[in-house]
Amino acid sequence: MNIYDVSKKANVSIATVSRVLNGNPNVSDKTRAKVLAVMEQLGYTPNVFARGLGLNTMRTIGIMCSDSSDLYLANAIYYLERDLRSNGYDAILCCTGYELETKQKYFDLLCSKRVDAIILAGSKFVEMKPRDNTYILDAAAKIPIMLVNGYLEGENIYSTVCDDQAAVYQAASRLIQSGHKKLLYVYTSTSYSGSNKLQGFKNALADAGLPLLPEYIRQCRKDITAAKELFFSLKKEGLEFDAVIASDDSLAAGAVKYANTAGISIPEELSIVGYNNSILSLCSDPELTSIDSKVEALCTTTVNTLMGVFSGGNVPSRTTIAADLIKRETTNF
Amino acid sequence: MNIYDVSKKANVSIATVSRVLNGNPNVSDKTRAKVLAVMEQLGYTPNVFARGLGLNTMRTIGIMCSDSSDLYLANAIYYLERDLRSNGYDAILCCTGYELETKQKYFDLLCSKRVDAIILAGSKFVEMKPRDNTYILDAAAKIPIMLVNGYLEGENIYSTVCDDQAAVYQAASRLIQSGHKKLLYVYTSTSYSGSNKLQGFKNALADAGLPLLPEYIRQCRKDITAAKELFFSLKKEGLEFDAVIASDDSLAAGAVKYANTAGISIPEELSIVGYNNSILSLCSDPELTSIDSKVEALCTTTVNTLMGVFSGGNVPSRTTIAADLIKRETTNF
DNA sequence: GCAATCAATGTAAGTGCTTACAATTATTCT
């Protein structure tokens, strides 16, 4: 069953069938209707390979993420796929893990699959050393590269980022305004968004005239139990803190567990602000005040931008979206 | 840059180049090395479209799930993609939502994309009414259909399921053995695995000679807060229960929150068993005893089975994997 | 009424690969 069968049955040439297939306007309404009817009758589906060969596109976008089971990324994937599909594109998923080498390998793989663009979901793709990003720049020479919550400068590279810095600044400022003096900042990684968040924290302290003490900035892996233990050990080493801002809800959830088992009341004795407004913020008890990083808006904007790129429009290479501070039970502002 | 460029530069025919590309053994080591060297030198990548046209396969598998941001499915997607990729296959993701019509539409779409198989992740794809599954059976006439944690009988349809019934049976029996008399079962949906879980619960009660009271079997949507409220309202209507078995961790997490705020001690006064061993079981305080439904094993088996189907092996149409009962703080057995 | 224009359709040459079959070269056997 191919285009010849249709053309024969409809008494037209294959070119006409192809035109109908591609919505070419140079077909009379009568023949178009006839061809469509035959296609329907025969249950004809065009062969995507032959089509791809001719058009050199498969209407498929590669989505790369480090780990689709991460709460944040799982959401991003959902929204990206949804919005791509509503624009008539498929999504090939590629979970790369965290090794630079693997990322590069999968990048090549997606390129060789002739995807029409690659979306990098999450801030884990832009490396510190510029030369480690050359593989992205190289790919951008062929197809558009879209960063969701990451930023890289370059031709044919487009970023949509959340204003993490402003969000953390706001959260920290509010905590300071409501009387907190010893803010502890815990973070998981130093990616693009990670360093922005930290900068927001530092700026808030500076603007409020509070000292910036290195022991109040701590790293911890993204793990509730590990975070809980970290807080206990900080307590043990005598560090006093009346508020915690975490770069991820899992760390904030650890803080809640720490306070609950240590008999510290939330938010009276300890205020906690999480990040990402994930399911963990609702599972924690009390529920976490958390910064919503607007995944859906980020993804929708990314896809819209990409469609703009495809249609040759003049498109901003960077879009910033404001985060939302979701007030729940772990703060009293 | 195509196969002709390579053949010219290597002084061989395109057929030989193609043979090298496809690992055909009928090429002398010398020419193989020469061709590979030229490919490397030219940075040649075969065109997947042309390849697909000839081979009629793209080495791509469609993964369908209702919602990739669901904790369980996010994990499944991760493992499926990983294992497919390690077998040289790409994964096209398709989040269908819960409408039957949408599922059918996306099914057709994936088929028309000429994927080599479709994996249905999660038990939401097999409908109650057999005629609503005909679209799956139709697709199975063309390509293998793999069900992860769902079961449907049919030619070219393969299922990998978790023994949910045995798992719930075991959990309920242990609770009964350790002195519980009033077990409450809460569930979210009546899918294939949903009804198996419930059956396990019923069997455990029956085998222990406990009465099966309908008010002890309740439905609730997959939402921590909704679950918490459900327990409060049950309490209010006077229902007494000393143990809760939930078909999902989110419901169990709701039970924990209920008990914490109602001042009911866990597990002394109330034991709780969750399902899926998700991040919620670690976020809850106390941590949830939960049934691990072995997503990774399920996914790996599914992919292995699929590879078996591709290689024409004789493959079981149904594989069952045992669940694990992970003991944590919400039970004392 | 006839040339000029335009719309609709058809022809045929790609697109880059696979593979059956033919041709060539190398190896073995007598």
Add this chain to the structure above:
DNA sequence: AGAATAATTGTAAGCACTTACATTGATTGC
């Protein structure tokens, strides 16, 4: 050495589509 056989390699015909260009037929202007 020469025939028979085996191992390589090449030729050419698909695969199912797109599209530039050619052709046909209809419409318009004068």
